[in-house]
Amino acid sequence: MFSKLRHRIIIITMTITTVVLLIAGGTIMGVSSTARPDPRPFPGMPEGFSEVEIRDFVKKDRNDGNSFLLGILICVGAVIEILVFLITYYASRKMVEPVKDSFEKQKMFIANASHELKTPLAVIQANMEALDVDKENEKWVNNIETEITYANKLVLDLLQLAKMDAGSEDKMLPEKVDLKELLNEHVEMFSPKFEGKISLKCEADKTEQLIAKQDFLQVLDILMDNATKYGDKKIAVVLKPNGIEVMNDGAKISKEDRTKVFDRFYQTDKTREGSGLGLAIAKAISEKNNWNIACESDEKFTKFVLSF
DSSP states (O other), X not given: OHHHHHHHHHHHHHHXXXXXXXXHHHHHHHHHHHHSOOOOOOTTOOTTOOHHHHHXXXXXXXXXXXXHHHHHXXXXXXXXXHHHHHHHHHHHHHHHHHHHHHHHHHHHXXXXXXXXXXXXXXXXXXXXXXXXXXXXXXXXXXXXXXXXXXXXXXXXXXXXXXXXXXXXXXXXXXXXXXXXXXXXXXXXXXXXXXXXXXXXXXXXXXXXXXXXXXXXXXXXXXXXXXXXXXXXXXXXXXXXXXXXXEEEOSOOOOHHHHTTTTSTTOXXXXXXXXXXXXXXXXXXXXXXXXXXXXXXXXXXXXXXXXXX
């Protein structure tokens, strides 16, 4: 991520430098050409030379001067480009290092905190299940168990992201699966959570794919959970030749929010239940498998597209 940021800084800086040098060089050459007088006969020409010869001599002298100037400009431009590249290369590393260090510390904190929270939460949940509670207090215990379950999921999501960041998560081997059959099974599981209609459509001639099955199912579950959470009356899942689309008829996501929906802890609607980690995990899994995931939204539908 940080190497890409450095490369982007270098490319932008070098592009701007090149454009400025080209404009400056073109201006200098233009001024130089117009500043020289046109080759024409002049009073007091040496004897023995015709007007044509004098005109050709002056023209050649101007061309030689322009060629010499162009050579100097190219050499100076090359030196400037090299210097700018070296300075940008060094400066970009210095600029990115504090951000990288901060990000690494943040990842380490999240990983350590998640790991430390996992055990006490498991103990609390086990003790809550072992309690003999009367009916009068049962609802309070149920509320506690619900929150513990939510906290457990949050901790597991954070641990998964931490493992992905560290590159220590096991890579799933691809296997041949029938995506249509897989979608039929898993999409149906979300019907009880959604009061509206969930439709499944197949637009692929070939439904078998060589794919990391568990990773695909996790991304699918995240997208379906997101659709049931924000959808109103309709959810549509479409199997494409090179991926899937999950659409819902919920509120439109603004252009600004669409660029942030895959950021960690970001939620377009803060009043909704959720941690804001689901789509971040879907993005991380997609990148791990060299898939592409994107969000599109208009007045009618919000659509998440997963492409293999």
